Amino acid sequence: MDSRHLLFDPSAYHQAGMLRSPLSRGSTWMMRGEEIPRRLPFFGLPEELYDDEFDDGHSPGKKRRLTPEQVYLLEETFEAENKLKPERKSELAKKLGLQPRQVAVWFQNRRARWKTKQLERDFDLLKASYNTLRSNYDSILKENNNLKSEVLSLTEKLQRSNGLPTAGPKMDLLGVDVGLISAQQLSSGGGGSAVVNESNLSNLVNSGDSYLPNHDGSCRGGDDHSQSYFSDVFLAAEQQHQEDQEEALGWWVWS
DNA sequence: CGGCCAATGCAATTTACGTCA
DNA sequence: TATGACGTAAATTGCATTGGC
Numbered sequence A: 001m002d003s004r005h006l007l008f009d010p011s012a013y014h015q016a017g018m019l020r021s022p023l024s025r026g027s028t029w030m031m032r033g034e035e036i037p038r039r040l041p042f043f044g045l046p047e048e049l050y051d052d053e054f055d056d057g058h059s060p061g062k063k064r065r066l067t068p069e070q071v072y073l074l075e076e077t078f079e080a081e082n083k084l085k086p087e088r089k090s091e092l093a094k095k096l097g098l099q100p101r102q103v104a105v106w107f108q109n110r111r112a113r114w115k116t117k118q119l120e121r122d123f124d125l126l127k128a129s130y131n132t133l134r135s136n137y138d139s140i141l142k143e144n145n146n147l148k149s150e151v152l153s154l155t156e157k158l159q160r161s162n163g164l165p166t167a168g169p170k171m172d173l174l175g176v177d178v179g180l181i182s183a184q185q186l187s188s189g190g191g192g193s194a195v196v197n198e199s200n201l202s203n204l205v206n207s208g209d210s211y212l213p214n215h216d217g218s219c220r221g222g223d224d225h226s227q228s229y230f231s232d233v234f235l236a237a238e239q240q241h242q243e244d245q246e247e248a249l250g251w252w253v254w255s
Numbered sequence B: 001c002g003g004c005c006a007a008t009g010c011a012a013t014t015t016a017c018g019t020c021a
Numbered sequence C: 001t002a003t004g005a006c007g008t009a010a011a012t013t014g015c016a017t018t019g020g021c
Helices: A010-015 A068-080 A086-096 A100-161 A183-187 A199-206 A224-228 A231-254
Strands: A018-020 A028-031 A034-037
Touching (some): A068 A100
Antiparallel strands (some): A018 A028, A028 A034
16 A cells, blocks of 8 residues: 555554554554554544644544535636645645645546546537538438439430440440549549538547547547547547448449 | 656545435 | 435545656
């Protein structure tokens, strides 16, 4: 175990005659030769361990929720700075009548809560963006199909009027084999006809507090771990998109 | 430059409180 | 009123990272 994690300084335990049992692998403390559970209730400490500077107005013995006033000030501070410098932490703790460690824990948990909420918001935005893209894509697909039918119909008409057989490779009006139109030409959105609007997603990703990866692969909202949070989602969406395109192109080429 | 140590952060988990049926 | 289930805040644990020595 790591003593820094404890709300109470181990030296205080030591001074109070409490030593960590070397045999218990951290599961108990020794107090004046008597073994006691290590997991003490937060305030359930012997009176001599009670920090004189710490007085939240409650008697020791219970883990108390922070008062609305304490939470308000903590929230206000979190709004301004979501990580505290040691001096600021001490200052705030004093102001609130809390242990600096309690303030640190509160900020830790608050960051975790913020991250969870942020991930939920990001997910919703991503989902909405995906739905829009999907809808646009479906429209384009439909339009492509209509245009293709039109081209074939006109080509056949032209061939008939020229007395040419309609069987064989399917050529468009310019004599280009329709089946040879490359997947690349279609997927590149060439000809400037692409309707897909990527600005929403770009704005989302580049707008700041988000766990979505930026174009350079970084994330502004979180630490190094967070860049992978949505990579799977992007990957899955990309794969699905490719599959859809292959399916559509296959239909185009083979029909 | 690499090893050690302390400080700090985060994810995962546990504990305990408050609420509600 | 008691109580059990449940959600969540507070706290702990273990590991990773960073910076100073």
